[in-house]
Amino acid sequence: MKTWSIPKAPARASREKAWCRDHRGRDYPFDQAMDLARKFHGHASPGLLIGVKMVTHVMARLPEDRLFDALCETRSCLPDAVQTLTLCTVGNGWLKILDLGRFALTLYDKYEGSGVRVFLDPKKLHAWPEISTWFLKLKPKEAQDPVRLLEEIREARESILSFMAVRLNPPYLLKRKKGPIKICPRCGEAYPAGPDGLCKGCLGENPFERL
Amino acid sequence: MKTWSIPKAPARASREKAWCRDHRGRDYPFDQAMDLARKFHGHASPGLLIGVKMVTHVMARLPEDRLFDALCETRSCLPDAVQTLTLCTVGNGWLKILDLGRFALTLYDKYEGSGVRVFLDPKKLHAWPEISTWFLKLKPKEAQDPVRLLEEIREARESILSFMAVRLNPPYLLKRKKGPIKICPRCGEAYPAGPDGLCKGCLGENPFERL
16 A cells, blocks of 8 residues: 555553654654654754654544645755654655745645644743744854753643644645656756756756756 | 765675665665665655665765765655655755756755766666656556566666766755744744745645634
8 A cells, every 4th residue: 555544553552751653653752753853854953853743743633544645834844754754755745845934734634635734833932932042033043052942842742832623725635747758859858748848957947067 | 963974885795786875874785775665755666766776876976075965856756765865855955856857866065066966867768668668658557567667677777877977056055044033913823034024824825724
């Protein structure tokens, strides 16, 4: 089955101590979540640690028997939280990114669009000065306290998140189709045939020069 | 060190049997590469299996002592090949996607832009009818032979790839900066401050309706 759904039951009993849970139902305490982050994302960033908490709590609010896709509203950190815990990736198309700059993500029924959206809620940050400072950029990075920030994230848990039931708009439910493939007469590479007779790269979008 | 570079030496001796190698220098035979693909991408797609071969051979052509970023010229499969084998991800910003629809990727020096680009070369597919059929969409998916396709990919190895030395254009070398953060007066969420006084979502780009 080339897809995924929400796990039916905890794979391990230590649910209360878990920081996050993956799509197989495996729980990770905070320290292991930091390891997951380092292994995939390169470092245990605040955004990724909060992100895996967000994904976990959205999954817990979804029915077990549906197939879900993911949408992130920022390119920063959150796509990696989704890719760490679920099978939704950028490359398989089950994770989409709409870069609105909001620290929010939605998991939704891939066929009819209903789902749960979560965001890091500024209204819930009053008790967490270091999270506020980091998230709202109240001080330059050099003046922030990364140790205290991690401590606050660990203590705050999901109390800083807000959830809403949503339905994704129809364009996000369509599978993108590339259509027929042609060989570009200029570069000789394959590309999705369009009306212009050349690939987009040869039409001026090449991001590089040859050496 | 919050970054990565090319591994200096093979971590294992079985280099000739390896299908791909990750950024730590760990080799994976074909079957293990299929497992890597299933675990991250959900299935061992032809594009991902060719993609990890592409990443591996580009890494082998790069100097060992530099820091590299990645650029994919398609959203399909290749971003996951990069994310499987390197520490370049969408969420940490070291992997960029410019969706030109070409099955090509570049790893490049993140500071001065020189690097190696690889693409699946239509001119090298004459001996591989099933790869041609899949890549150039010569038959509908139902009429393709997935078993023969995997066999051809495994036999063809890197013979179907072409490489070029490139330098990324300056805009791709800039780190994106979000600037100051504001709270949107309509939705109450944090967003990168712009001239409009509302976040992009409240300006009409919301991908969802609330339920």
